Amino acid sequence: MTRDVKESFSAGAPPAPAALAAKVRTLAPSMTRSMQLVAEAVAGDPAGCAALTVTGLAELTGTSEATVVRTARLLGYPGYRDLRLALAGLAAQQQSGRAPAVTADITVDDPIADVVAKLAYDEQQTLADTAAALDTVQLGAVVAAAAAARRIDIYGVGASALVGMDLVQKLSRIGLVAQAHSDPHLAVTHAVQLRAGDVAIAITHSGSTWDAIEPLRVAFDRGATTVAITGRPDGPVSQYADHLLTTSTARESELRPAAMSSRTSQLLVVDCLFIGVAQRTYETAAPALSASYEALAHRHSPRTTR
Missing domain, CATH: 1.10.10.10 (Winged helix-like DNA-binding domain superfamily/Winged helix DNA-binding domain)
Known part of the structure; x- marks a missing residue:
């Protein structure tokens, strides 16, 4: 290495x-x-x-x-x-x-009003914790790399794959070439095509999801700029990440598994990443966003019948 x-x-x-x-x-x-x-x-x-x-x-x-x-x-x-x-x-x-x-865990006997209150508190705390711990120097470096990238690949499975798809949707609307891969075989075959100037992002709360780590390793070996969005910055994924963006998480419980508690913080990080890229590429991003808004508005407007 x-x-x-x-x-x-x-x-x-x-x-x-x-x-x-x-x-x-x-x-x-x-x-x-x-x-x-x-x-x-x-x-x-x-x-x-x-x-x-x-x-x-x-x-x-x-x-x-x-x-x-x-x-x-x-x-x-x-x-x-x-x-x-x-x-x-x-x-x-x-x-x-x-x-x-810290509030108590959600229990099977909690009335729905208590469930709402506890989830709201945990979500707010997770966002605050993530914001407080997020390394803005690392984030800035990732923004710069993504804004200039020829291509951006994103790897994740399960709930992390959904977060990756959300980031792709955002980046695509400002004209960047981005793809999300949840199939581990396709992820590796795409990672092989990366090179210096490209960006690869692995999203894994545990930091040890091999289906996300392996394509990141391949991208790392190919010279791409590699990023890990993870709740375990000391996990195996860090071996192949040039930049680490650390997420916080609410406490896991029987009724709130890690996939739920990690998603909120991951979405905050990718939103921060997207806004940073949009700011950096504003001259091209703003017209691209306007065009997508107009296209969607036209699609949702009542159609004239003949």
Whole structure:
């Protein structure tokens, strides 16, 4: 491998306090059990943990000081001191009401009004978490590459495939050549045709969906600019991504699987990507959008009968 993608995720300023809870939710499933204990503790009681030394937090969680430091670094902080500062900031936000406590999961006995309220809260929190954690430098680089691309290929399966189709529909309306591939065989055969100047985007919440990773790997080897939209920036997909766009997700539950909870954040990221590209190509994008609006308006207008 000739391109280092890990640096793009780890470099940069530590996440803001508002993004800390999102980072914990996103990365906890891929942590070791001892690191999960630390992550769960800081997310569950930021004020209490902010008052603890690294030794105190290690004793509270039944882990080691080294585990606490590793957890802090995985969450994006240079050391435990930086994590404590973020915890103090998050605690202050929660006390002021700007960072509300997490609601309970949806249960089978919930009245529909409670279902609506809980889903609305989780969706809002997911969007806020994704926005807070999204690396705008990485996003800007992807926008620049997509705006100048000869061709854009998008890979995803299941719910991620639907998000890919949504992005293709948007990009096509401003005149870009974009295709979404959910069939893994077709995805690879199209990826083989890519070259420098093209863009390949894999959408995979888990970061380990091989049917999305394999065509991205092929595109990477062919010299295309590669992008991963994922909730697991430390997953296997990162090995073949020049740029990582990280999504947050609401908590999974029996009645709300990952496919539901990840879709909202993925749609926000692709919308941001589309708007960025439309801004960058405005001279051609604006007339293309106007033409598509006119065509659709004409199609929906009452037809004259003879």
